[in-house]
Structure formats: C-alpha cells, structure tokens
Amino acid sequence: MIRSVFNLLVFPGFIFLVLSGLTFEWLDRKFLARFQRRVGPPWYQPLADLIKLFSKEDLLPKNVNDFLAALLPLVSLAAVLTAGLYVPIAGYKAFSFEGDLIVIIFLMSVPTLAYYLAGIISLGIYSVLGGGRSLLQFFSYEVPLLIALSGPAILGGSWSVSSIMTSQGNLGSFILFQPLGFVLAVVGLIGKLKRDPFDIPKAKSEVVGGSLTEFSGPTLGFWNLVMDIQAVIGIFLLIDLYFGWTKMSHPSLSIIIFIIECLILVLILSGTSAIFARLRIDQLAGLGWRILVPLALLQLGFIILMGI
C-alpha cells in the first residue's frame, strides 16, 4: 500500500516526472541555445516559467466553455502520468502487465486528441487551424511509429515494456538489430511531441500559437507540463525498448549509463530541431506515408524473418 502511494506520488510518479520534465525542458533549451550561439537559460528557468504561469489570471475568449478548457490539460496530464507508471525508469518497474506497451501508446495519444479539442473549443481562427493540423499530423506519424515500436515487441516476444527491456540482457540491445526502427521511432516521437521540424500545428509564423493561442495562466502551464512529461516518457520508453537495461557490477554505474542514454536522446531531439526547417503539412503527410511507412514495414519484415 505504502509502496503504491510512493510509486504514484514520488517515484516514478508525479514528483519525479514533473522534475524530469522540467529538467528535460532546460536541457533542450540549453542545447538548442548552444547550437544557435546563444547562452541559454539558467537551470531554474522552466520552473520559474511554470510558477509565473500558475500565478497568472486565466483569460479565455467569450463563449468558451471554461470547464472543458481547464479539464483538457488535466486529462492529458493524468494520461501521461499514468503512462509514466508503466514505463520502467532506470530499470525500476513500478507496475507492469502483459500488453502495457499498447496501453502506453494509447495513453500517449490522449494529449494529441485533447490538443485538437482545445483548438476547436477555444474559438480562435488560429486555434482551429492549429487543431486541424495537429490531427492531420497525428495520422502521418502515428502509423510508422506504431509499426516501429512493434519491432522490439516481436523481437522480445512480449508486449510488456519491462519484459522487452529485460530480454535485451540476453539478446543484446535491440538497437543493434533494428537501427532503422530506432530512427523511425525517434522521427515518430518528434512528430508526437510537435517539435521542430514537425512543429506544424504550432508554427509561430503561420498559426501564431496553434491550438494554445487563446490559452493563458494555469491552463497553459498545465499544457506546457504535459508536453515536457510526454517528452521524457517518450525518451524513457525508447531507451527501454531499444537500449535495454545495462547490468553493471555496481547499480550506480547502470544508472549513470541510463542517464547518458537519456542525454544522447535529448541531444538528438535538440539537434534535429536546430538543423531542420519546418515541413509543410502536405510534405509531412507525404513523408509519413510514402517513406516512413514502407521503411517501417521493411524493418518489421526483417525482424520477423530474423525470428524464424
């Protein structure tokens, strides 16, 4: 009982995920700043931003359903926090059952749908445009991401993230067998997180702030938190599925390796957002269905043949 409460609230639950989300945001901003010859923010900047947003007034246009507007980020936050419970972090699994990978993927899609709804209900022209774009984007990246993520599951012989992770102790890290699948999963993750070059739904020069244009105050703060936590869970998930858990002589060494793997992924995410231009929505759909899906299927076929 106490263990469950600890898991829910402290590790790997609410407090840990929020803190790692803020750390991710800081690292990402810092890396990006260094790529762009800037200094970047101090370590407490994301927390300060969050506190500032929570102390501000919540303003919405007339006739917007306030209750729904406040509910959507909370539902998304609940969904990503729940997903976080099933993703083993640094080899520690809080909860798991056969098939939790599918549940995680489902829960990680909830923020995207809520983001779309937030755009529709907030009655702004830019919000509606951004919301529509986020849904179009969802259909472009989700399918290749799903096919890519089913690769480790087939190779590990299980749909549970923790058993896929542990099976890599015997077989070797799955990234060695499916580097292409890993690349596709990273591309899918970038799409899911709406990061540059797939930041089409919130492209500043086109649709101002996308779905969240009209939001302010705590609601916007919750949305930012959701995005950060979604990013860290995506990173943890990719590490569990593709790198596995490296058993060293001392557990602290293993944790250091895990942290290094996390940093590499953050660096990949920041680097891609620094060096690529934003695509157009039609170009993204073309990329998703004409290039990523065939490649993902190719990788899947390769894994199945390898299994035989």
Added chain:
Amino acid sequence: MDKISIPIGPQHPLLKEPLSMMVDIAGEKVLGGSLRLGYVHRGIERLAQQRTYVQNVHLIERICGICSHVHTTAYCYAVEALLGIEIPPRAQYIRALMCELERIHSHLLWLGILAKHIGLETIFMHTWHDREMALDIMEEISGGRVSHAANQIGGVRFDLDEEHGDMIRGILKKLHSQVDGLLDIIETEPAAIARTKGVAPISSDLIKAYGVVGPVARASGVDIDLRRDAPLPPYDKLQVKVVTHPGGDAWARTYVRAEETRVSLNLCEKILEDLPEGDVSLRTPRRVPEGEVIIRSEAPRGELFYYLRSDGSDKPARLKVRTPTLAALSLLPVQLAEINVADIPVVLAGVDLCIACADR
C-alpha cells in the same frame, strides 16, 4: 470546405512591421488576400518642406531603419545636383562603401528572417550574428550602427585612414567565409529547398506589369540594376556584376540575394582598393537655386526614386520619395492566390517588405 478569413497583422508574429492583411483560406489553401497600409505613415514628405535642406538630411535618414544610408545618399545627390556641384571622388567612394555595407547587412537580415519563417531558427541566429560584423564596421567608421549620419550636403562627415582600411578588410574577410558557409546551408539544405523551391513563382511579364524592381525582379529574370544601368558616381567606375535567376520562385529570390551579398562583399574590397585621395566634403551655400531634379539609386530592395523641387529658398518646395517596397506590395495579393497557408510566410519574406519605407 468553408471559406474563412484570417487576419495577418497589424500584430502578428510573422510581421516585424505593421501591415494588415486579410487572407481568405479554405482548409490549407489560400484563395486570396487584401492589404491595408499606412500604419507607420509619419508625414515625412510634408515635414521635409518645413525644414531646411541641412536639417532634412537627418529627417530623411529616419525613413528607414535598414537602408537609412541610401535614402540620404539619394537626397544629398539630388540637392548637390540642384546646387550644380560635384562632391570630391573620395566622398563618393565612401558613400558607395556605406551603401554596399548596408546592402550586405540588409540581405543578411532578410536571410535570417526567411530562415526563421520556415522554422530554421539556427540560421536566423547565425546570420544575425554575422550581420553584426557589417554593423560593427559601420559603427567604427561613422559612429552609428543603424543611423550612421554619414552624409552631409557636399560630401561625407568622416574620413577613413589606414587603420580603418585594415580593420574593414579584416572583418570583411571573416564575413566572407561566414557568408559562404551560411549560403551553402541555405542553398543545399533539403528541407529549406523543399519549403522555397517552386513557391509562388512570378513571371517576368507580371514583374514588368507591376513595375516591381530590385532582387525580386532580378529573381524573375528581369535584368535591371541601377548600379549598372544608370549609375550614380562612383558606380560608373566600378563594374557591378548583376545577379539574375530565371526561376521566379522563393528559392530564386534567396539565391539572388545570397549571390548579391557576395558581390557586395567583393565590391567593398574593390572600393577600399580604389579609394582616391583628397578631401571628403565641400562647403555649400544654404540656399538652393530654383529647379527640379530626379535621382534614382539602387537600394537593397531595388530602385529608390527621389524627386526634389526647389523654389530658391533654404527649404525644399516638394520632396517625393518612391520606395521599391510599394511596387512589391501591389504584387502581394496576386502572389497570395492559390498557395498553401504554410507558404504565406515564405511569400511575405520573399519580397522583403520595408513598411516604414513604403508608408513614410
């Protein structure tokens, strides 16, 4: 799909200066747009009639924050033509040097804005960092980064010495290698090409019909450049290479401006090499004889037109300024039809608007 109108401006993250556009869209397709101008109208032409010729130099400099020097250059040449004097060759060369530095910083600024609009924020940061080098030179020799106060009627306010020459050559060399690297990225990066190639092409006929000038015209294959066609001194002694591209799309506009930056860098070096000896200014009378004159000069955005009429007093009777942006603005609604919503920033950036110039 239903037609909706989205407002772009007067306040929008896309715009650096106030301009109002209503764009009609259906889904992700743009059907057309309409413009509203005049948000930064300051009545400068009328104001110029109430001030003396000398005071006006400082007023004219404030028309634009990017190409301030070329405005005063055109104005000073106009007044000097009415006075019937020719300024010393050294002053002409220094004026041209400032013009070229201004072109470099204007084009780099524009490149950064285009990169930012297509989501390449890294290039934006790097170009604006490199642009500071050109501004550093101008600050070092004139005292001002943006408003240089370099021109006066009868010449320029400062002289260059050997130390300046070495400093400028050093910075230009560094800038040259930086610009080469940046332009290489913008010309070869696949996502950047995908976002600009084939976007909103303008035919050369349309360019001529709307009277569009400058890099936008040259990117549609119209071979015009006043530095070669109707040169003010000292451009008649410098062989200016005119860059054109037949493409007409946003990529061609990028290419033309990129190459022009290189041409200007070379031109700066040539000007420093050829810099004649002598005075940099003449004493001029306060009153200007009766008459009227037209001076055309190549600003970073194209032909800048100055008409000046004098009634024999110390104040102009009429000053008319026509800036290149106005023609480009009239073509904007045409360009906006039948494009993607995501291409609006590319189109807007492509014509390199200077609203402060257009409104005055």
